[in-house]
Amino acid sequence: MADRFQIPHFIKYMGSKREILDYIHDAVEQLEVNSEWICDLFAGTSIVGSSFKNKKNVHINDIQEYSSVLAHTYFPNIIEGHSPVSLASIENRVMELIAEFDRQYPEVNFDYSCIQDLYHLKDIECQQQKFINNDFEIGFSLFTKCYSGTYWSSNQCKWIDSIRAVAEEYVNTPDYYAIISSLMFAMSYASQSTGHFAQYREITQSNMHDILIYRNKDIWGLFAKKYEEISGVIYTATDLEHKITTLDYVDCLRIIEEGSIVYADPPYTNVHYSRFYHALETLVKYDHPVIKHKGRYRDDRHQSPFDKRTEVRNAFRLLFRGVKDKNSHLILSYSDNGMIALPEILEIGSVIFGTDYEVDVKSKEYIHMKMGRSDEYQMDVNELLISFKRRL
Numbered sequence: 121m122a123d124r125f126q127i128p129h130f131i132k133y134m135g136s137k138r139e140i141l142d143y144i145h146d147a148v149e150q151l152e153v154n155s156e157w158i159c160d161l162f163a164g165t166s167i168v169g170s171s172f173k174n175k176k177n178v179h180i181n182d183i184q185e186y187s188s189v190l191a192h193t194y195f196p197n198i199i200e201g202h203s204p205v206s207l208a209s210i211e212n213r214v215m216e217l218i219a220e221f222d223r224q225y226p227e228v229n230f231d232y233s234c235i236q237d238l239y240h241l242k243d244i245e246c247q248q249q250k251f252i253n254n255d256f257e258i259g260f261s262l263f264t265k266c267y268s269g270t271y272w273s274s275n276q277c278k279w280i281d282s283i284r285a286v287a288e289e290y291v292n293t294p295d296y297y298a299i300i301s302s303l304m305f306a307m308s309y310a311s312q313s314t315g316h317f318a319q320y321r322e323i324t325q326s327n328m329h330d331i332l333i334y335r336n337k338d339i340w341g342l343f344a345k346k347y348e349e350i351s352g353v354i355y356t357a358t359d360l361e362h363k364i365t366t367l368d369y370v371d372c373l374r375i376i377e378e379g380s381i382v383y384a385d386p387p388y389t390n391v392h393y394s395r396f397y398h399a400l401e402t403l404v405k406y407d408h409p410v411i412k413h414k415g416r417y418r419d420d421r422h423q424s425p426f427d428k429r430t431e432v433r434n435a436f437r438l439l440f441r442g443v444k445d446k447n448s449h450l451i452l453s454y455s456d457n458g459m460i461a462l463p464e465i466l467e468i469g470s471v472i473f474g475t476d477y478e479v480d481v482k483s484k485e486y487i488h489m490k491m492g493r494s495d496e497y498q499m500d501v502n503e504l505l506i507s508f509k510r511r512l
């Protein structure tokens with residue numbers, strides 16, 4: 121479905137609406153309003169907002185910075201006369217950085233091809249995990265220090281750091297975003313965890329073979345494949361406007377255009393996105409955060425009120441009030457097994473929107489990818505689309 125919209129895919133993301141873009145577009149059309157702007161308020165992968173690129177002016181927002189990097193990749197500010205940096209140039213530079221790293225820290229390379237048994241594998245992973253106590257005296261070694269032997273091997277971390285360094289050489293150009301997004305793809309598909317970074321898997325006899333498959337994934341190969349795939353697709357200009365922000369949704373609602381269509385897809389479980397995707401946030405910020413807990417999370421993680429039973433009702437009130445104050449329309453995605461049930465959402469909606477708005481509820485059976493610690497599994501839920509249309 122996303123193919124129809126020609127939107128490249130970058131990361132595995134819990135609750136991504138990639139598979140139901142048509143459903144969302146239909147809901148927007150059925151509103152029958154002529155708003156010039158659409159705001160994707162909780163954008164995540166930014167795929168929903170980006171799918172409106174050729175239809176409306178788009179405002180993309182999410183509290184996480186990696187989301188804005190994806191949005192900037194989909195909406196590059198094309199600079200007159202600028203052509204995308206070639207993969208060969210990136211490769212040359214990355215290879216130089218890798219060679220320097222290898223000269224200075226040859227101990228970072230471990231050979232996974234000669235693993236004899238579970239104990240051997242555990243031993244080399246344990247050695248890598250201890251790099252967190254090293255002070256690497258070379259720039260761009262954050263991932264090698266903090267994540268070796270966890271989600272990625274030390275060798276994979278070295279490649280992540282080196283590609284990230286090259287991205288920085290293109291800061292303030294569209295190439296910066298394209299490089300980091302392609303690197304996020306490589307990280308997402310090479311991680312030995314199940315697509316998120318809440319926990320890496322403990323190695324056991326039964327998952328050892330599978331973990332070795334991930335340890336042998338080639339970060340450069342995955343990166344290069346994605347980088348080549350996106351050039352040409354994303355560098356298409358549009359006459360329409362766009363804005364990208366990294367704000368709390370309440371702040372964002374104060375600055376959206378009057379009369380917008382707000383598409384809101386807030387978290388609906390008690391899972392904090394900032395815990396599941398902390399490594400992507402650190403990749404983007406590259407700010408050497410304090411790392412805590414076994415999952416090696418940043419300690420400044422955002423806690424969403426939509427994830428907390430005691431705060432979720434007020435979070436919806438603030439959402440509805442913010443939309444109403446801007447004379448805007450709302451399409452809310454939620455799940456029928458979310459933190460609060462549909463009747464309660466409608467009740468809060470009726471108190472705030474009153475008779476100024478028409479309400480419509482659509483429900484679609486949908487398979488959600490839910491990512492567990494040890495395995496990936498799927499779960500059937502009803503995806504709700506609740507629209508609040510302002511009466512004109």
Ligand SMILES: C[S@@+](CC[C@H](N)C(=O)[O-])C[C@H]1O[C@@H](n2cnc3c(N)ncnc32)[C@H](O)[C@@H]1O
Pocket residue numbers: 133134135136137138161162163164165166167168181182183184187367368369370385386387388393394423424425426
């Ligand atoms: C269900 S996901 C959105 C998925 C997205 N529609 C997609 O297709 O990829 C919810 C998003 O809300 C963001 N979020 C959580 N609390 C937020 C807040 N207070 N303000 C802005 N964004 C928030 C999370 O970072 C997460 O990306």
